[in-house]
Amino acid sequence: MSTSSPLAVALESIASCFEGIIPASICTCSADGKPNLTYLSIVHRVDSHHVGLSYQFFNKTRENMMHNAFVQVFVVSPSNMRQYRLDLLYERTETEGVIFDRVKMRLDAVASQTGMSHVFRLRGVDIFQVLDCRPMNAETSGEGLPRVDYLPQIEEFTARLAAYSGLESLINVSFDALSALFGYDHSFLMVPDEDSKRLFTLGSRGFGESGIGSEAWIGEGILGVAAERREVVRTTNFSRDVLYSNAVRSTVERRGEDSLIEREIALPGLPQVQSQLVVPLVAQDRLLGILCLQSAIAGRFLSDDERAVRIAARQMAASMALLERTQSTTPQEIPRQPHTVQPVATSTIKHYKADDSIFIDDAYLIKGIAGRIFWKLVQSYAQSGRADFTNKEIRLDASLQLPNIKDNLEATSDLATPPFTGPL
């Protein structure tokens, strides 16, 4: 590797250009002198003098750079729309390792979400030396964005988390702190079921009255892939990812290769979601769940946000693991008291199997696990008049497919009312 001289504009000073918020473009030149220009979805900053580009399809760009290593990439800063030219020299292609895994993770997650797993396949990451990074207009320098220092917020977050007393309190404290300290107003937490096949929403914040109440298959979609691989997936411009996927989808369909396309998965949460940060909650090498933050603003979660939330999530996971360990092995049972029910009015309760949603007199009440439990209790009541149940028997009821979090049934009524779904 050659000795690196300072670039006209340091890559670190235009960090948001490497977040995939605005598409970049790449120009190569064939051996016989014909330029070729095309779009790229993202330029990955590897270090102060290297960038990486994903290699998915063999095309003219790749053919050219194998014959002529001089390449130029053109990036746009989403913060101020300044444009920069990166003069690059192709060095090598990596097909494994840290950079490859990082690029593959993001690509696979989006591909799974948009049904393009068989189309978007990472063959390698092409690594380029950055010879220079020049502003398009000589007057322009870096983005001039102040670096975010999240250290005080993280310190405060861990302090607040220390005050929790149970799972529901832990989740509530975390959501409150993420919102108040970092401004992350839309968050939800999902936990795996006992078979580790599905994820259930245990709590949510900032999604209106009905909450999210969704489930996801582990390994499918952005949430499922993040859970399966226990890796962070950060999306900076979801609608652009979808546009890009749709463009590729149209090309694939035109080529008559429809069989390569799988079903598209709806992303739960904000209808206009642009940015998403999914962080696995792992403790003692076990996946305890995923924390998902969303925003309707493109580029809301940048690399500094990712670092901060990784720390927050580790703290949350450690607290969850501790909770499991310290919890009494014998669940406390609710004292049985005879109930005398005096009917005052009649209501119709409907249960929809597809998502276990419950409607009372056509008004939505709850869905997911909570809906399943509710339906089970109502059925018992209708059949035998029984009105008292223990947490223990609900836990042991395999037909309910409860998530693998031991004390979720001790949640208070705060968690049982919308926007939360899951525990009663």
Added chain:
Amino acid sequence: MAGAYPVLIGDELKTFLKGPVSVLVGTRDSRLVPEITRAWGPYVSEDRQRVSLCVPLATSRKALDNLEGNGEIAVTFSLPRNYRTFQLKGRHATTAEPDSTDLAVVERHRDAFATVNEALGQSRQHVEAFWRAEIETSAVLVKIIFAPEQVFDQTPGPGAGRIL
């Protein structure tokens, strides 16, 4: 041999080039080092054999030097709404001073470009910063004219680069 003669630009492509597309120009120097610049106001000639565009002098000096040196040019036109992209290549690009008609086309194109991006959630002010920065040291525009010899469908995906 394909690409030896100018191609005739059909109705569909002509309409596309007149739309709110993002326009980037690729050139190269004598060492085959590429240079990208952003262009505005694409215009298809009456005989449909030539395309003209305008680039800001302040941001395009190297690109203009390259064109003067070898005339090799590649231009992509991409619709922000759906990523539909075409690439046109030519070998004998020349430059000229834009007239009032060219400048009016540039204005119309910038306005349409801002409007389409507005619909995608970008504020007009934000998009306008694009060309404001380009002309902050000099407002001079230079016109590039070339006869496309090859047209490629450059829409992303496995079929990108298909010659039309």
